[in-house]
Amino acid sequence: MFTGMDSTAGTSGVRLAVTAKTRAADGVVALTLAHPQGRRLPDWTPGAHIDVVLPSGITRQYSLCGDRWDACSYRIAVLHEPRGRGGSAYVHDELTEGSIVALGGPRNNFPLAPSDKYLFIAGGIGITPLLPMIRQADLLGAEWKLLYLGRSRNTMAFLGELATYGDRVAVMPKDESGPRRLGELIGDPQADTKVYACGPQRLLAAVERHCRDWPAGLLRVEHFAAKDQGAPARSTPFEVELAQAGLRVTVHPDQSILDALQNAGVNVLNSCREGTCGTCEVSVLQGDPDHRDSILGDADRAAGRCMFPCVSRSRGDRLVLDL
Amino acid sequence: MTASVSTFDTPVSGADPFGYEILEDPLPFQAELRDAGPVVYLEKYDTYAMGRYAEVHAALTDWQTFQSAAGVGLSNFRREKSWRPPSLLLEADPPHHDAPRAVLAKILGPREIRSLASSWAADAEQLVDELLARGPKFDAVADLAAVYPLRVFPDAVGIPQQGRENLLPYGDHAFNAFGPPNGLVARGAPRVAELSASIAAQCAREVLTADGFGAQIWAAADRGDITQAQAPLVVRSLLTAGVDTTVNGLAAVLHAFAVNPGQWNRLRHNPALARTAFDEAVRLESPVQTFFRTTTREIEIGGTPIPEDTKILMFLGSANRDPRRWENPDAFDLGRDPSGHVGFGFGIHQCVGQHIARLEAATLLNVLSRRIASLEICGPARRHHNNTLRAWESLPVRVRLA
Numbered sequence: 001m002f003t004g005m006d007s008t009a010g011t012s013g014v015r016l017a018v019t020a021k022t023r024a025a026d027g028v029v030a031l032t033l034a035h036p037q038g039r040r041l042p043d044w045t046p047g048a049h050i051d052v053v054l055p056s057g058i059t060r061q062y063s064l065c066g067d068r069w070d071a072c073s074y075r076i077a078v079l080h081e082p083r084g085r086g087g088s089a090y091v092h093d094e095l096t097e098g099s100i101v102a103l104g105g106p107r108n109n110f111p112l113a114p115s116d117k118y119l120f121i122a123g124g125i126g127i128t129p130l131l132p133m134i135r136q137a138d139l140l141g142a143e144w145k146l147l148y149l150g151r152s153r154n155t156m157a158f159l160g161e162l163a164t165y166g167d168r169v170a171v172m173p174k175d176e177s178g179p180r181r182l183g184e185l186i187g188d189p190q191a192d193t194k195v196y197a198c199g200p201q202r203l204l205a206a207v208e209r210h211c212r213d214w215p216a217g218l219l220r221v222e223h224f225a226a227k228d229q230g231a232p233a234r235s236t237p238f239e240v241e242l243a244q245a246g247l248r249v250t251v252h253p254d255q256s257i258l259d260a261l262q263n264a265g266v267n268v269l270n271s272c273r274e275g276t277c278g279t280c281e282v283s284v285l286q287g288d289p290d291h292r293d294s295i296l297g298d299a300d301r302a303a304g305r306c307m308f309p310c311v312s313r314s315r316g317d318r319l320v321l322d323l
Numbered sequence: 324m325t326a327s328v329s330t331f332d333t334p335v336s337g338a339d340p341f342g343y344e345i346l347e348d349p350l351p352f353q354a355e356l357r358d359a360g361p362v363v364y365l366e367k368y369d370t371y372a373m374g375r376y377a378e379v380h381a382a383l384t385d386w387q388t389f390q391s392a393a394g395v396g397l398s399n400f401r402r403e404k405s406w407r408p409p410s411l412l413l414e415a416d417p418p419h420h421d422a423p424r425a426v427l428a429k430i431l432g433p434r435e436i437r438s439l440a441s442s443w444a445a446d447a448e449q450l451v452d453e454l455l456a457r458g459p460k461f462d463a464v465a466d467l468a469a470v471y472p473l474r475v476f477p478d479a480v481g482i483p484q485q486g487r488e489n490l491l492p493y494g495d496h497a498f499n500a501f502g503p504p505n506g507l508v509a510r511g512a513p514r515v516a517e518l519s520a521s522i523a524a525q526c527a528r529e530v531l532t533a534d535g536f537g538a539q540i541w542a543a544a545d546r547g548d549i550t551q552a553q554a555p556l557v558v559r560s561l562l563t564a565g566v567d568t569t570v571n572g573l574a575a576v577l578h579a580f581a582v583n584p585g586q587w588n589r590l591r592h593n594p595a596l597a598r599t600a601f602d603e604a605v606r607l608e609s610p611v612q613t614f615f616r617t618t619t620r621e622i623e624i625g626g627t628p629i630p631e632d633t634k635i636l637m638f639l640g641s642a643n644r645d646p647r648r649w650e651n652p653d654a655f656d657l658g659r660d661p662s663g664h665v666g667f668g669f670g671i672h673q674c675v676g677q678h679i680a681r682l683e684a685a686t687l688l689n690v691l692s693r694r695i696a697s698l699e700i701c702g703p704a705r706r707h708h709n710n711t712l713r714a715w716e717s718l719p720v721r722v723r724l725a
Contacts (some may be wrong), residue, residue: 068417071385
């Protein structure tokens with residue numbers, strides 16, 4: 001059969017099982033995630049990330065670094081950050097094969113735009129969004145080069161996979177290559193070359209400094225520091241009040257707002273049920289939505305005046321919707 | 324349809340889904356198709372067909388297995404040259420599909436187009452005023468469904484006045500061209516070069532207004548999100564896919580209300596049902612009836628092995644009336660939740676302009692439901708035949724004012 005049958009599109013509140021956990025480098029584990037019933041997962045494009053809601057209730061974003069032609073699994077890689085806020089430690093120490101996590105997204109704030117040539121610059125775990133981009137650039141027949149910076153080879157993930165690309169990949173561990181002259185490596189802006197960079201803040205700041213006078217659109221970076229999403233997503237029920245209908249509906253952790261409304265006999269026109277198409281948009285009159293869609297930009301997310309109930313939830317006990 | 328012997332007893336049909344009889348009324352054929360099995364061999368075109376919701380939905384979703392870049396018509400672009408440069412959206416697969424799709428999805432997003440609502444409402448008021456001033460009888464297609472999209476959409480794209488008369492004929496031919504090279508295609512052929520040139524001229528940066536969708540597409544090219552070479556083809560997608568489809572969608576919902584007066588009352592009492600009404604009409608009528616996909620590997624559907632590089636015809640209209648999925652599927656029912664219909668397609672190629680279509684329809688229905696107490700068909704309703712579209716040529720109606 002083909003993978004569209006029993007797609008996750010059509011269900012909500014997707015939970016994924018960890019189907020493999022392997023060591024990718026010192027301090028880096030790669031996780032394979034799949035639907036417990038083997039269903040198709042929401043589509044994504046290179047540069048996309050997902051929200052992973054850990055059993056502890058913490059939500060973290062990780063870039064997808066697997067194969068989009070495999071519709072039934074995601075791969076992410078997680079660096080252990082001892083000074084982090086506990087997300088990576090949980091992934092490293094507690095998650096095992098069979099663990100269940102909840103999924104948000106995928107969203108893509110770092111899409112690969114067309115170009116004749118690409119220069120990819122990865123610092124450490126910043127390699128993750130660039131891995132699928134490289135494969136894509138290859139498929140598109142673009143010329144590309146990857147500068148992969150790190151502390152030492154044993155801390156740099158996916159060197160084996162990258163070896164197949166030969167000398168288009170420059171692996172530059174600091175303990176072998178010494179301090180890098182980033183400016184020389186990047187050089188001058190070229191109209192036919194887009195530069196994609198992802199890695200630690202210090203590296204990105206240096207890249208941005210070098211490229212500050214470049215024409216817009218040539219340099220594209222993703223700041224990899226985990227975004228602070230504020231209060232963690234709830235793992236307890238909340239109430240949705242429908243202002244026009246005068247109804248109150250309880251939304252349980254294992255169902256979407258859309259499902260809960262449907263069970264209560266309230267139909268909201270919807271389509272993709274994965275937060276990508278925008279059909280089910282509703283206005284929020286009161287309350288603090290937990291946005292989990294792929295549509296809203298930062299300003300709209302912060303404003304919280306509308307939401308997509310197929311995937312988005314509530315941070316507080318109660319949401320009042322214009323329904 | 325005869326269930327003759329073939330490999331694994333795959334049902335075989337000798338019918339011509341692009342022939343006069345089925346284009347005039349596809350419903351009996353679609354019912355046979357669904358009942359015959361999950362996949363049926365179409366002898367006449369040496370291709371397979373799917374008529375049930377489950378398989379059609381699944382195939383639309385599984386772009387890895389069912390590709391679009393070999394063309395979404397009968398012609399296989401792996402071997403045959405398309406009559407025009409292929410669409411960067413409809414006739415493309417990842418990774419080529421990603422950037423144009425992302426750019427257009429953003430420009431046509433539900434939030435981005437919200438600013439159009441008030442001027443579109445004013446246009447709808449004006450059009451309905453003019454129409455009703457001429458008397459209680461009019462043609463719901465020629466005087467309304469084919470007029471309103473052409474008033475609002477070309478301005479929203481920002482194309483010049485000159486050449487707008489070519490939008491509907493170009494779209495009609497483009498949708499015919501997804502079918503076999505039959506009489507409908509031959510009829511359009513003499514004007515293809517002229518129409519294509521006219522549409523191409525509308526896509527150029529210099530002729531587009533500074534604030535429309537067209538200019539936003541070119542701005543995306545300036546940012547490098549798509550290439551300069553892609554920009555005019557992305558504008559062309561708007562012009563090809565954004566006019567005939569909405570005209571037929573509006574005609575479908577007007578026809579549905581004309582023959583279901585109870586539902587019209589329901590809308591009048593609850594104008595918020597306008598959006599649902601439009602999607603319900605798109606489900607029921609499926610203005611885009613069919614699209615092909617091409618297999619990228621050997622697969623099996625319901626016991627039938629289908630080789631790699633095989634064209635499969637997906638009957639969206641049939642899936643949208645599949646009793647395995649829909650209760651009382653032939654009823655136009657505003658109480659139904661039509662969500663999940665495949666009238667806009669599904670998956671990564673799902674209609675990128677669906678929010679435009681919904682906004683046009685809801686805006687027009689809001690005005691009409693305030694002004695018109697009832698409407699009925701008052702003359703012979705005539706179909707317009709197209710290899711892909713289910714369309715009306717004429718829908719004479721009589722209305723009673725509110």
